[in-house]
Amino acid sequence: xxxxxxxxxxxxxxxxxxxxxxxxxxxxxxxxxxxxxxxxxxxxxxxxxxxxxxxxxxxxxxxxxxxxxxxxxxxxxxxxxxxxxxxxxxxxxxxxxxxxxxxxxxxxxxxxxxxxxxxxxxxxxxxxxxxxxxxxxxxxxxxxxxxxxxxxxxxxxxxxxxxxxxxxxxxxxxxxxxxxxxxxxxxxxxxxxxxxxxxxxxxxxxxxxxxxxxxxxxxxxxxxxxxxxxxxxxxxxxxxxxxxxxxxxxxxxxxxxxxxxxxxxxxxxxxxxxxxxxxxxxxxxxxxx
Amino acid sequence: xxxxxxxxxxxxxxxxxxxxxxxxxxxxxxxxxxxxxxxxxxxxxxxxxxxxxxxxxxxxxxxxxxxxxxxxxxxxxxxxxxxxxxxxxxxxxxxxxxxxxxxxxxxxxxxxxxxxxxxxxxxxxxxxxxxxxxxxxxxxxxxxxxxxxxxxxxxxxxxxxxxxxxxxxxxxxxxxxxxxxxxxxxxxxxxxxxxxxxxxxxxxxxxxxxxxxxxxxxxxxxxxxxxxxxxxxxxxxxxxxxxxxxxxxxxxxxxxxxxxxxxxxxxxxxxxxxxxxxxxxxxxxxxxxxxxxxxxxxxxxxxxxxxxxxxxxxxxxxxxxxxxxxxxxxxxxxxxxxxxxxxxxxxxxxxxxxxxxxxxxxxxxxxxxxxxxxxxxxxxxxxxxxxxxxxxxxxxxxxxxxxxxxxxxxxxxxxxxxxxxxxxxxxxxxxxxxxxxxxxxxxxxxxxxxxxxxxxxxxxxxxxxxxxxxxxxxxxxxxxxxxxxxxxxxxxxxxxxxxxxxxxxxxxxxxxxxxxxxxxxxxxxxxxxxxxxxxxxxxxxxxxxxxxxxxxxxxxxxxxxxxxxxxxxxxxxxxxxxxxxxxxxxxxxxxxxxxxxxxxxxxxx
Numbered sequence: 021x022x023x024x025x026x027x028x029x030x031x032x033x034x035x036x037x038x039x040x041x042x043x044x045x046x047x048x049x050x051x052x053x054x055x056x057x058x059x060x061x062x063x064x065x066x067x068x069x070x071x072x073x074x075x076x077x078x079x080x081x082x083x084x085x086x087x088x089x090x091x092x093x094x095x096x097x098x099x100x101x102x103x104x105x106x107x108x109x110x111x112x113x114x115x116x117x118x119x120x121x122x123x124x125x126x127x128x129x130x131x132x133x134x135x136x137x138x139x140x141x142x143x144x145x146x147x148x149x150x151x152x153x154x155x156x157x158x159x160x161x162x163x164x165x166x167x168x169x170x171x172x173x174x175x176x177x178x179x180x181x182x183x184x185x186x187x188x189x190x191x192x193x194x195x196x197x198x199x200x201x202x203x204x205x206x207x208x209x210x211x212x213x214x215x216x217x218x219x220x221x222x223x224x225x226x227x228x229x230x231x232x233x234x235x236x237x238x239x240x241x242x243x244x245x246x247x248x249x250x251x252x253x254x255x256x257x258x259x260x261x262x263x264x265x266x267x268x269x270x271x272x273x274x275x276x277x278x279x280x281x282x283x284x285x286x287x288x289x290x291x292x293x294x295x296x297x298x299x300x301x302x303x304x305x306x307x308x309x
Numbered sequence: 310x311x312x313x314x315x316x317x318x319x320x321x322x323x324x325x326x327x328x329x330x331x332x333x334x335x336x337x338x339x340x341x342x343x344x345x346x347x348x349x350x351x352x353x354x355x356x357x358x359x360x361x362x363x364x365x366x367x368x369x370x371x372x373x374x375x376x377x378x379x380x381x382x383x384x385x386x387x388x389x390x391x392x393x394x395x396x397x398x399x400x401x402x403x404x405x406x407x408x409x410x411x412x413x414x415x416x417x418x419x420x421x422x423x424x425x426x427x428x429x430x431x432x433x434x435x436x437x438x439x440x441x442x443x444x445x446x447x448x449x450x451x452x453x454x455x456x457x458x459x460x461x462x463x464x465x466x467x468x469x470x471x472x473x474x475x476x477x478x479x480x481x482x483x484x485x486x487x488x489x490x491x492x493x494x495x496x497x498x499x500x501x502x503x504x505x506x507x508x509x510x511x512x513x514x515x516x517x518x519x520x521x522x523x524x525x526x527x528x529x530x531x532x533x534x535x536x537x538x539x540x541x542x543x544x545x546x547x548x549x550x551x552x553x554x555x556x557x558x559x560x561x562x563x564x565x566x567x568x569x570x571x572x573x574x575x576x577x578x579x580x581x582x583x584x585x586x587x588x589x590x591x592x593x594x595x596x597x598x599x600x601x602x603x604x605x606x607x608x609x610x611x612x613x614x615x616x617x618x619x620x621x622x623x624x625x626x627x628x629x630x631x632x633x634x635x636x637x638x639x640x641x642x643x644x645x646x647x648x649x650x651x652x653x654x655x656x657x658x659x660x661x662x663x664x665x666x667x668x669x670x671x672x673x674x675x676x677x678x679x680x681x682x683x684x685x686x687x688x689x690x691x692x693x694x695x696x697x698x699x700x701x702x703x704x705x706x707x708x709x710x711x712x713x714x715x716x717x718x719x720x721x722x723x724x725x726x727x728x729x730x731x732x733x734x735x736x737x738x739x740x741x742x743x744x745x746x747x748x749x750x751x752x753x754x755x756x757x758x759x760x761x762x763x764x765x766x767x768x769x770x771x772x773x774x775x776x777x778x779x780x781x782x783x784x785x786x787x788x789x790x791x792x793x794x795x796x797x798x799x800x801x802x803x804x805x806x807x808x809x810x811x812x813x814x815x816x817x818x819x820x821x822x823x824x825x826x827x828x829x830x831x832x833x834x835x836x837x838x839x840x841x842x843x844x845x846x847x848x849x850x851x852x853x854x855x856x857x858x859x860x861x862x863x864x865x866x867x868x869x870x871x872x873x874x875x876x877x878x879x880x881x882x883x884x885x886x887x888x889x890x891x892x893x894x895x896x897x898x899x900x901x902x903x904x905x906x907x908x909x910x911x912x913x914x
Contacts, residue, residue: 044751044758054761055768063774102770110766114759121755228783230775235787248791276715292716 033074033162034240035154037147038065038169040090041201042081042117043138046172052201052226060229061169062109066102068238069093076162078150081113082143082170083120089146090116137175140168140208144185144196151194163241165195165218168209171202176260176267179208186212195219197237201226207258207267219249262290313402318389319343319350323373327389334399336406339376341388352386356410359385361440362403364396372396376403377440404436443472455820456827465853466831470846474830515548520663523551524670525649528585534667544663586645596687810872810879817864818879821857825883828854832890838897851894858887 040061047054065077079091090112091105144166151164166189174182186208189196195218198209205222213220223232236249258269261282272281277291287294312335318327319341328350330343341352354376363375363385372393377385390396447454453475460466524531530551538547808815832850835843861880868876 042758044754047761048754048757054758055765058762058765059768059771059774063770106770107766110762114762114766117755117758117762121751124751223783224786225779225783228775228779231780231783232787235784250787250790 031242032240033072034068035076035078035151035162035164036068036167037078037080037150037164038167039080039082039140039143039147040169041138041171042083042113042120043136043172044117044121045084045136046138046202050171050202052229056227057201057229058110058113060233062106063102064230064233064238065091065109066105067234069105071238071240074162078147079109080143080146081116081120082138082140083116083124084138085124086120087139087143087146088116088119089150136172137178138170138172139178140170140175141178141181141185144168144182144189148185148188148192148194151192155192165197165241167197167199167237168212169199169201170206170209171200173202173204174206174208176265179260179265180262182208182212186215189216195241197221199223199229199233199237201229210252213252220252221250313399315390315395315399317341317391317395317399319352320387320389323371323387327387332388332399334402334406336409341386354386356403356406359403359407361437362400362407363437363441364400367393367397374400374403446475452823456823459824460827460853465828465849466846470831515552517663517666521666521670522649524667525652526645528589528674531667531670532585534663535671538664596691810868810875814864814868814872814876817860818876821861821864822883824857825854825886828857829886829890832894836893836897847894851891854887854890858884861887 038061042054047057050057065079068077069075076094077091078089078093081088081090091109093105147166151166154161154164186196189212194216196209196212196216197218198206198213198220200206200209200220200222210220212218219236221232221236223229239247239249258267259271259280260267261271262279263281263283263285266282268280268282272284273279274281274288274291274293274295276293277288279288279290281288285295312333314331314333316329317332318329319332320327328343328345328348330341330345330348330350333340333342336356338353338355341350343350358378359376361377363377365371365373372390372395373387374390374396375385375387388399390399447457457471461468461471524534534547538544542550810818828850832847832854835847835850838844838847861883865873865877865880
């Protein structure tokens with residue numbers, strides 16, 4: 021029989037990888053200022069660390085052109101002092117935002133339209149890679165989950181990458197929780213939470229954000245078996261087409277590689293297969309290949 | 310005008326003896342005048358009032374013809390005829406008349422588009438069998454009956470349209486007649502019963518079933534029967550000899566058997582090896598597929614070669630006999646019996662006369678033989694198959710695949726090139742509510758963010774993190790949300806929304822749902838409208854749908870407040886379906902009025 025401590029270890033130790041949205045375009049116009057947001061999130065992270073001595077939290081910032089690790093509680097130099105944690109996080113954030121702005125400036129230039137969405141696919145991939153490293157570190161590891169604190173809208177050009185990350189998370193059995201601090205729902209994150217079995221929540225009162233986080237997102241995976249957590253009423257399953265990146269709900273699907281198009285194409289642009297059928301009558305809208 | 314007059318008996322129920330008289334039928338009416346002028350059973354009925362006719366089967370005890378008035382209740386005028394030919398001629402006459410009368414007259418044109426010539430629906434020739442089947446179906450399925458009453462009797466759909474979608478139901482009866490034929494019993498022939506000790510008699514019982522089985526299992530006996538009966542001996546003698554041979558086989562007395570066989574040549578037939586079987590077995594072995602078994606040869610023919618195995622009745626006597634008396638082993642018997650049972654019954658002949666059975670069996674066997682391929686064909690096939698199977702794939706040249714192989718290009722070159730497209734297409738479409746001022750340049754925005762961060766740093770963490778009343782509000786909101794979903798979904802996972810609303814509402818909703826399905830099916834199948842008949846049908850169906858729409862609205866509004874939400878959820882898809890149908894109808898109407906006069910025939914796109 022396994023000894024008691026190791027049994028405890030397996031049950032409710034959790035590793036939370038939190039993805040913070042640091043898109044300045046969003047935060048410039050958000051109803052909740054970014055400093056307030058930090059005032060809710062950092063205590064939440066501290067409280068996660070308080071729940072279990074073996075819990076681990078990793079913070080990843082999602083910028084507009086890059087993503088980076090902000091905080092890792094499993095570091096050797098992590099002290100128990102919450103102030104130290106707080107200041108460490110903020111300092112790292114500053115550095116990250118500086119770097120992000122520099123990168124953004126370099127590639128786009130001043131004349132082009134600025135990016136409005138944040139790089140969700142990048143940070144999801146970073147999170148999954150980190151978790152994979154944890155998995156390979158040994159048999160005794162905490163149960164990982166991903167928490168997305170997202171405010172910016174979905175970028176349809178990231179659809180494929182985000183879906184790939186979601187499917188990888190599903191394969192690895194990592195739930196993706198989403199907390200939407202922005203104005204509109206995010207279809208990607210709704211699908212992510214639905215597919216991976218996580219919690220999706222859009223708090224009505226942003227000044228009570230800490231309470232929302234503590235009530236719905238702080239529970240470890242073992243306890244979720246017997247706790248009731250909020251579920252969204254419906255999931256927006258729309259995809260975006262591969263040719264124009266528009267969100268569509270009726271379209272054409274290539275029968276070979278399953279890429280989605282909004283208009284009839286003679287040839288699939290992903291896999292090159294030719295569609296030899298006669299072009300359909302334009303009055304019939306939903307003919308699928 | 311055709312006229313028939315026949316002597317017949319009129320009755321009101323089948324069991325009555327009936328009133329004898331004369332029945333005269335012409336195209337409009339039929340008149341029955343009883344022989345006895347004092348009787349009051351005179352009839353003078355117009356065919357317009359007759360809805361259908363039923364009749365008893367040819368060959369049954371009474372030759373009856375029933376002219377029905379009400380198809381559901383089955384009442385009518387029953388006439389008994391003296392013979393079937395009279396009855397059949399009357400029946401055909403009535404059928405013709407009814408067919409002519411029941412043809413639906415073409416409906417008057419309602420729109421300016423003239424009718425196509427084939428627009429008038431054809432008169433329906435209903436046979437009585439068909440009517441019976443329909444009535445039976447209606448009787449069995451109350452839901453169908455209700456739908457039928459609601460739509461057909463109120464004129465929304467005609468009979469033919471109603472039943473057109475239900476052909477599978479009507480066709481079921483015919484398939485029931487082709488039943489599986491019972492095969493032979495798998496119990497082996499145990500027609501020999503030993504003596505019961507007291508008397509020295511052995512009884513054999515041979516029923517026609519058993520005889521058929523014997524013929525199937527022992528072709529030599531079959532051949533002997535065909536040859537000997539009735540020319541040389543009677544059937545009874547034949548079977549006596551056969552039973553004697555069986556008895557001798559059972560007793561372990563080979564010598565007696567040999568002696569008797571020598572005396573009586575017919576008996577010998579039964580005692581010898583069954584050479585027909587032997588031939589068949591040999592032939593089958595020659596045709597064994599060499600790719601399956603290269604070594605099949607005569608040594609494998611264990612069916613009739615008596616070299617091993619226990620004999621029937623658990624004897625193990627392997628002494629050689631000089632005579633040709635065959636001793637069948639248990640395994641041989643079992644195998645032969647099993648082979649026959651698996652082949653199935655070749656005939657459907659009723660087991661009456663043994664001779665006919667034997668002949669029929671012989672004839673069917675001959676047919677089978679003639680259908681078999683000749684020896685050369687079989688050999689050719691075998692050789693082809695051998696050649697195919699012994700192909701050595703490694704030694705052959707690679708064949709070009711008939712398909713183009715899948716080639717997925719490097720995704721990077723696709724996605725990167727699309728990035729520019731994407732950025733162009735991102736016209737701020739999803740960014741409705743958040744009032745982002747796009748005039749802010751990047752530097753400003755980043756600066757703003759950095760300011761925020763430094764503000765957070767300078768202020769440090771707040772104490773308390775969150776105000777208590779806000780926290781309370783959040784908690785109560787969350788718990789209410791959770792409990793409301795639980796309430797809506799129900800405590801019992803098997804309970805559905807339908808079970809929780811009151812029964813009457815549930816019944817009404819289900820009834821409306823089936824009606825809507827029926828109507829929508831007819832509605833959508835009538836498009837595109839090509840004839841006036843379809844147009845009229847669509848009108849009728851649409852009116853009926855409008856009525857149901859009204860009723861659904863009423864239900865939705867009148868339901869109690871507890872259930873209102875669920876009821877409206879249930880009613881919603883029905884209303885949506887009806888709305889879609891109405892919208893389509895209106896669209897088509899608009900198109901029609903826009904195009905009226907342009908197309909000469911009734912063809913509407």
